[in-house]
Amino acid sequence: MNEEKPLENIQEPAAKISENLEQMEQQPMSAETNLQTENESESQVEELVPESATEEEFILDAETEPFDLSPEPSPEGEDAQVQKLHQSLNTLKAQLDDRSAQVEELTNQQKRLAADFENYRRRTAKEKEDLEVQVKIATINELLSVVDNFERARSHIKPQNEAETTIHKSYQGIYKQLVDSLKRIGVSPMRAEGQEFDPNLHEAVMREPTSEFPEGSVMEELVRGYMMGDRILRHALVKVAAPPDGDGADDGLSDSGSSEVG
Incomplete structure (x- = not known):
């Protein structure tokens, strides 16, 4: 394609030269006229094709970038x-800000x-742990009553013979x-017993004047108290020592006693 364009540019003047030659053949001319015509034709060809021009130069000229014939945009356009x-950029920025706000709100x-x-x-x-502990404490408190009965029986039963001793040992094993x-x-x-009275752990049911124990100490543990970890299952029922010059034993609950915690 690139080689045909320079040849087309040459063919058009060449056709004109050929036409002139045909006219010259049809019309008789003098030798001088013919010579002048030939010189003119040669000069036309030389003008179209310079002596230093080659086919490669025509091809190179044909390969140059063509002129841009599209109309130049106006400044107003x-x-x-x-x-x-x-405007489009501002719209996109507004949409981005809106989406960013939505993302932040959803993240929060x-x-x-x-x-x-x-x-x-x-x-x-x-709550589940507390409920499990409460159920466990309630169950253990029921068992503590059984333990109390075993302890009372052990303190009151005195085996008299070998058979009673065997039965007593069986109960003690249980x-x-x-x-x-x-x-x-x-x-x-x-x-x-022997500890200072603590209303958080003990419940005083009796006060007895004595000089054998310091005032406010536990003289006797009437019902044993129990704990599970740091939780109080049952307060100990105790007898508390009072000063020797008191009015005597006070059967009943003391003001310093504490209630049972389950």
């Missing part, structure tokens, strides 16, 4: 396009929901098994 682009909602769920999970776990089971689940007995 360019301003309108720029303004339109600015997600954080609040996550925090609420975590609080709910902890609260339900704590008692020991029950106490060991309570220990395995974390139940431990209080040791109140």
